[in-house]
Amino acid sequence: MTLTFSDPAPLTHDQLEEGTAFAPRFDAHGLVTVVTIEAGSNDVLMLAHMNAEALSLTLETGLAHYWSRSRAKLWKKGETSGELQEVVELRVDCDQDAIVLMVNQTGRGAACHTGRKSCFYRRATVNGGAVTLQDTGLPKLFDPKQVYRG
Amino acid sequence: MTLTFSDPAPLTHDQLEEGTAFAPRFDAHGLVTVVTIEAGSNDVLMLAHMNAEALSLTLETGLAHYWSRSRAKLWKKGETSGELQEVVELRVDCDQDAIVLMVNQTGRGAACHTGRKSCFYRRATVNGGAVTLQDTGLPKLFDPKQVYRG
Numbered sequence: 001m002t003l004t005f006s007d008p009a010p011l012t013h014d015q016l017e018e019g020t021a022f023a024p025r026f027d028a029h030g031l032v033t034v035v036t037i038e039a040g041s042n043d044v045l046m047l048a049h050m051n052a053e054a055l056s057l058t059l060e061t062g063l064a065h066y067w068s069r070s071r072a073k074l075w076k077k078g079e080t081s082g083e084l085q086e087v088v089e090l091r092v093d094c095d096q097d098a099i100v101l102m103v104n105q106t107g108r109g110a111a112c113h114t115g116r117k118s119c120f121y122r123r124a125t126v127n128g129g130a131v132t133l134q135d136t137g138l139p140k141l142f143d144p145k146q147v148y149r150g
Numbered sequence: 151m152t153l154t155f156s157d158p159a160p161l162t163h164d165q166l167e168e169g170t171a172f173a174p175r176f177d178a179h180g181l182v183t184v185v186t187i188e189a190g191s192n193d194v195l196m197l198a199h200m201n202a203e204a205l206s207l208t209l210e211t212g213l214a215h216y217w218s219r220s221r222a223k224l225w226k227k228g229e230t231s232g233e234l235q236e237v238v239e240l241r242v243d244c245d246q247d248a249i250v251l252m253v254n255q256t257g258r259g260a261a262c263h264t265g266r267k268s269c270f271y272r273r274a275t276v277n278g279g280a281v282t283l284q285d286t287g288l289p290k291l292f293d294p295k296q297v298y299r300g
Contacts (some may be wrong), residue, residue, distance in 0.1 A: 120243050
């Protein structure tokens with residue numbers, strides 16, 4: 001990891017929210033939440049997390065890297081599937097504990113491991129006191145069984 | 151709270167990801183992460199969290215409710231500022247631990263407590279080994295000192 005970030009601890013509230021210091025506030029697990037959106041359409045593709053190393057690699061290489069909480073390892077997006085994400089812009093929120101990553105989704109255009117463009121392919125519908133999900137109709141652009149073999 | 155959600159525990163992986171049961175996977179603190187976007191433009195407005203009560207109230211009333219982690223209380227968005235968020239659609243991701251909330255931002259159109267439309271008003275720029283922030287130029291639509299008095 002070659003990039004350095006500012007330490008948020010000594011910053012005032014105003015410096016954190018209105019300043020030019022990039023001081024990501026990693027949580028107790030060393031992670032920040034990342035919303036990845038498609039440049040141009042602004043479609044939300046996925047929600048994931050980065051530790052300092054993933055954040056540094058993302059900015060250095062111009063390719064999205066995350067921290068996989070389920071596999072507990074650094075995750076270069078698309079390393080297995082070929083669905084690399086080219087970084088267009090990285091934004092941080094007011095209190096610097098969340099990031100929006102604007103990307104060009106390469107490959108077949110599928111950010112989700114199910115083969116769909118986006119992970120958000122179901123909407124909630126309220127029927128009386130119950131809530132059910134309805135598919136929004138995003139097509140599967142690849143077959144996960146073929147892509148994630150062995 | 152009047153709405154009931156499905157329990158994710160007995161669901162198979164396939165039921166969780168491809169089924170019609172709405173089974174939000176709240177974390178150890180009882181929260182799911184929510185990305186709130188503007189209907190139409192898809193602009194990311196903010197990132198926040200909901201507990202089961204906030205999620206239920208959001209779906210029942212059609213107005214965004216969150217759980218404020220900093221204040222440790224239920225938070226009806228816009229209750230103080232007047233910047234209510236009208237729900238257009240609520241989507242859940244593949245493994246049901248994240249939500250995208252599509253809203254009409256009412257009031258002055260400012261989702262951020264700083265008075266801006268979006269909390270993501272700064273982009274990161276790499277200069278050699280250092281990273282700094284640059285304002286993207288979102289105007290302040292209200293003066294926080296006037297809105298959040300006493």
